Amino acid sequence: MDLRLRFNENADNYDEFRPTYPDELFSDIINYSGIGNTSKVLEIGIGTGQATPPILETGCHVTAIELGDSLAKFTKEKFGAYNNIEIINIDFMEYTLEEDRFDLIYCATAFHWLPREEGYRKVKEALRENGTIALFWNHPFPNRKDDISNVVNRRVYDKFRPSDKDIIEFSEHDCQKRILELERFGFRDIQAKLYQGVRTLTTDAYISLLNTYSDHRALDIEIKSAFETEMRNALDEIGGKINIYDTIDLYLARK
Numbered sequence: 001m002d003l004r005l006r007f008n009e010n011a012d013n014y015d016e017f018r019p020t021y022p023d024e025l026f027s028d029i030i031n032y033s034g035i036g037n038t039s040k041v042l043e044i045g046i047g048t049g050q051a052t053p054p055i056l057e058t059g060c061h062v063t064a065i066e067l068g069d070s071l072a073k074f075t076k077e078k079f080g081a082y083n084n085i086e087i088i089n090i091d092f093m094e095y096t097l098e099e100d101r102f103d104l105i106y107c108a109t110a111f112h113w114l115p116r117e118e119g120y121r122k123v124k125e126a127l128r129e130n131g132t133i134a135l136f137w138n139h140p141f142p143n144r145k146d147d148i149s150n151v152v153n154r155r156v157y158d159k160f161r162p163s164d165k166d167i168i169e170f171s172e173h174d175c176q177k178r179i180l181e182l183e184r185f186g187f188r189d190i191q192a193k194l195y196q197g198v199r200t201l202t203t204d205a206y207i208s209l210l211n212t213y214s215d216h217r218a219l220d221i222e223i224k225s226a227f228e229t230e231m232r233n234a235l236d237e238i239g240g241k242i243n244i245y246d247t248i249d250l251y252l253a254r255k
Helices: 003-009 011-017 023-033 069-078 116-126 148-160 172-184 203-210 221-237
Strands: 040-044 061-066 085-089 102-108 127-141 188-202 241-254
Touching: 023 102, 023 127, 023 188, 023 241, 061 069, 069 085, 102 116, 116 127, 116 172, 148 221, 148 241, 172 188, 172 241, 188 203, 203 221, 203 241
Parallel strands: 040 061, 040 102, 061 085, 102 127
Antiparallel strands: 127 241, 188 241
16 A cells, blocks of 8 residues: 555544644744735645644635545545635646646645655746745654653664664754755745644553554554554553654745
8 A cells, every 4th residue: 555545544533643733833834925815825735634724714725635535535524614725635746737826835744755856846837936835844753862751662662663773853954955955946035944842642642643654554463553552551651641842844935
């Protein structure tokens, strides 16, 4: 199965446990792009709409693309009271876009699923002159060495899902790759900004959150079950909660 479609398997769980984004981030996007009630906006990979309400509430018209049919159906119902959104169930790379149409094209924690060259080019062609591209991701980090809930989490991961990669928290240094990409594809007035936050989840909520991640859902069923059982037991032994340290990176640029 295409890993992108793993998100489509349980839309309710995804909507409840995936984090939203800070209000400041949306204010920065809206202020930079200048969108309002006459603007046309495209959202790539709406999911269940965690990043959609603040944009909709500007009064602009949002065209939202979603690959998963269950997610698209869920989101159509979720935003059924709005008359300024159209949700289309299609692969973004297969969707025919008019050139020079959108004032803002944005994507929340999904742009990495697109083929890089073709994705950037398609976005640029669809933007109007001076139109804005806004890309942002959440990088959850439950691996701080001075947090016992994170230490416990890492032990379980090392047992069931060991990795040779260094476990490093996202930082300003990591923004350079995306900035250079935007420059390479001819975008200008590039801005990058980080936002920090902490979530404290119960054991049950953390297990539910893990089940929104495509790589976790793709595990062999026996490994997945054993992993979740050991994680549950380990966290319950230290109080039944885990802290997740979020870093959200936002990139804004103009055509």
